[in-house]
Amino acid sequence: MQKDGRMQQQYHNTFSIDNVILGFDSGELKVLLIERAEETFIGQMALPGNLVREDENLDSGAARILFELTGLEESHLEQLYTFGDVNRHPLGRVITVAYYSLIRIQDFNLIPRSSFARKASWVKVSEIPSLAFDHNLIVNKALKRIRGKLRYKPIGFDLLPEKFTLRQLQELYESILQIPIDTRNFRKKIITYDFLVACGEKQQQVSHRAAKLYHFDKKRYQELEQQGFNFDL
Amino acid sequence: MQKDGRMQQQYHNTFSIDNVILGFDSGELKVLLIERAEETFIGQMALPGNLVREDENLDSGAARILFELTGLEESHLEQLYTFGDVNRHPLGRVITVAYYSLIRIQDFNLIPRSSFARKASWVKVSEIPSLAFDHNLIVNKALKRIRGKLRYKPIGFDLLPEKFTLRQLQELYESILQIPIDTRNFRKKIITYDFLVACGEKQQQVSHRAAKLYHFDKKRYQELEQQGFNFDL
DNA sequence: GCAAAAGTGTTAACTTTACACCCATGT
DNA sequence: ACATGGGTGTAAAGTTAACACTTTTGC
Numbered sequence: 184m185q186k187d188g189r190m191q192q193q194y195h196n197t198f199s200i201d202n203v204i205l206g207f208d209s210g211e212l213k214v215l216l217i218e219r220a221e222e223t224f225i226g227q228m229a230l231p232g233n234l235v236r237e238d239e240n241l242d243s244g245a246a247r248i249l250f251e252l253t254g255l256e257e258s259h260l261e262q263l264y265t266f267g268d269v270n271r272h273p274l275g276r277v278i279t280v281a282y283y284s285l286i287r288i289q290d291f292n293l294i295p296r297s298s299f300a301r302k303a304s305w306v307k308v309s310e311i312p313s314l315a316f317d318h319n320l321i322v323n324k325a326l327k328r329i330r331g332k333l334r335y336k337p338i339g340f341d342l343l344p345e346k347f348t349l350r351q352l353q354e355l356y357e358s359i360l361q362i363p364i365d366t367r368n369f370r371k372k373i374i375t376y377d378f379l380v381a382c383g384e385k386q387q388q389v390s391h392r393a394a395k396l397y398h399f400d401k402k403r404y405q406e407l408e409q410q411g412f413n414f415d416l
Numbered sequence: 417m418q419k420d421g422r423m424q425q426q427y428h429n430t431f432s433i434d435n436v437i438l439g440f441d442s443g444e445l446k447v448l449l450i451e452r453a454e455e456t457f458i459g460q461m462a463l464p465g466n467l468v469r470e471d472e473n474l475d476s477g478a479a480r481i482l483f484e485l486t487g488l489e490e491s492h493l494e495q496l497y498t499f500g501d502v503n504r505h506p507l508g509r510v511i512t513v514a515y516y517s518l519i520r521i522q523d524f525n526l527i528p529r530s531s532f533a534r535k536a537s538w539v540k541v542s543e544i545p546s547l548a549f550d551h552n553l554i555v556n557k558a559l560k561r562i563r564g565k566l567r568y569k570p571i572g573f574d575l576l577p578e579k580f581t582l583r584q585l586q587e588l589y590e591s592i593l594q595i596p597i598d599t600r601n602f603r604k605k606i607i608t609y610d611f612l613v614a615c616g617e618k619q620q621q622v623s624h625r626a627a628k629l630y631h632f633d634k635k636r637y638q639e640l641e642q643q644g645f646n647f648d649l
Numbered sequence: 650g651c652a653a654a655a656g657t658g659t660t661a662a663c664t665t666t667a668c669a670c671c672c673a674t675g676t
Numbered sequence: 677a678c679a680t681g682g683g684t685g686t687a688a689a690g691t692t693a694a695c696a697c698t699t700t701t702g703c
Contacts, residue, residue, distance in 0.1 A: 198431065198511055237509060241500040265498040265513050267474040276470060278431055280498050367684070368666065391680040392673040601693065624653040625700035
């Protein structure tokens with residue numbers, strides 16, 4: 184590793200935050216990637232990320248990155264893991280705290296709010312190219328995490344529209360976990376859990392029988408959880 | 417927050433590692449704490465920790481802290497969470513990457529290998545005092561993590577001696593999870609899992625019928641896991 | 650021989666799995 | 677009227693939970 188004075192000063196003991204922003208669309212999980220405009224790995228795809236500002240908490244930094252790209256606030260955002268191998272950044276020691284966000288991909292249009300937003304795009308997780316730095320590692324860690332968590336926490340709802348059909352929900356599980364699920368058993372189970380409420384509305388503009396729309400009653404879920412209930416798909 | 421030039425230089429963009437070292441002894445989970453000899457929070461109990469060296473990976477740093485206190489290498493060591501609130505350190509911005517270690521408390525004597533080791537002591541997790549910095553937060557996060565993980569990964573074995581009785585194992589689960597477990601059902605389940613092997617030895621020096629000793633066959637477990645087996649207590 | 654913990658089986662309750670047809674709607 | 681996905685029940689298999697007595701050993 185080559186370190187001249189400038190780099191030393193610029194990069195020594197530096198922290199960044201990278202955010203694995205995930206959405207579910209057309210039956211597939213997708214990750215929001217940018218094309219790097221800066222010098223290292225220029226032109227290559229990478230996770231959206233930034234240095235941490237001196238006056239901002241880690242969570243706020245991750246939320247800021249999400250907001251600058253998508254305009255979304257108050258999304259599901261969690262710390263994932265911290266990557267700090269000595270050689271992970273070619274210009275010096277940069278430790279990065281990785282986060283992941285689960286967002287409703289339908290709820291917004293990608294509107295540029297920062298210089299890098301022009302080059303952002305959704306990439307199917309099954310088709311992720313070679314990324315800058317150790318970002319493939321980070322994405323893989325995020326996928327492993329959410330695949331595990333999907334089974335015992337109701338995080339799938341953060342990826343669906345507020346109102347969704349039971350089939351959409353089932354397809355989300357089948358697609359992310361890569362398993363087939365029996366429709367009748369799935370419906371019975373999820374309905375008896377008692378945290379889905381029918382909106383009283385139906386799908387529009389489908390060329391077949393319209394499905395009921397449901398939404399996830401988060402308050403109800405939290406009540407149940409406090410009473411010792413464990414979500415388990 | 418007061419920052420003179422020296423502090424600025426010393427603490428700006430600084431990262432540290434703290435290690436929640438856990439052991440199981442006399443039927444209780446314990447955490448290894450030190451008494452601070454340095455200026456902030458002097459005399460108060462804290463987690464063992466250190467600044468990260470420029471040439472060491474995060475994992476190695478955590479392993480080093482463990483080694484300096486206990487002489488142990490190759491223990492169960494995992495990254496826990498990164499704490500970086502702007503005000504968590506009174507002298508400036510210090511982001512800390514927290515790890516936890518699970519060790520066999522019987523396997524060693526606390527031998528001082530570093531300046532802070534003289535003051536290290538095991539504290540029952542039910543009796544943790546007010547700690548320096550945000551270290552209570554960190555310990556609580558570690559406890560929550562291992563209580564969750566204990567149910568679906570075989571991490572309990574890392575806290576027991578290599579050879580243990582089924583009752584010791586049961587008591588570990590009962591104590592850490594704070595639940596009663598039916599002895600017969602527990603034994604049936606864990607034996608059918610087929611990764612415990614009887615050593616052919618028995619307890620020594622007990623004033624009652626001696627129990628068989630078992631050990632955890634890690635290779636066998638990993639085989640089973642690859643075949644799709646899920647540990648679940 | 651008695652105190653103390655080790656070790657062991659059966660049944661009922663519950664949960665999970667497998668499986669196929671009629672229904673509503675748009676074209 | 678037909679194509680498309682929506683919606684529903686039952687029985688068998690498997691899993692979990694509840695429960696009490698005999699065995700071994702040291703003192």
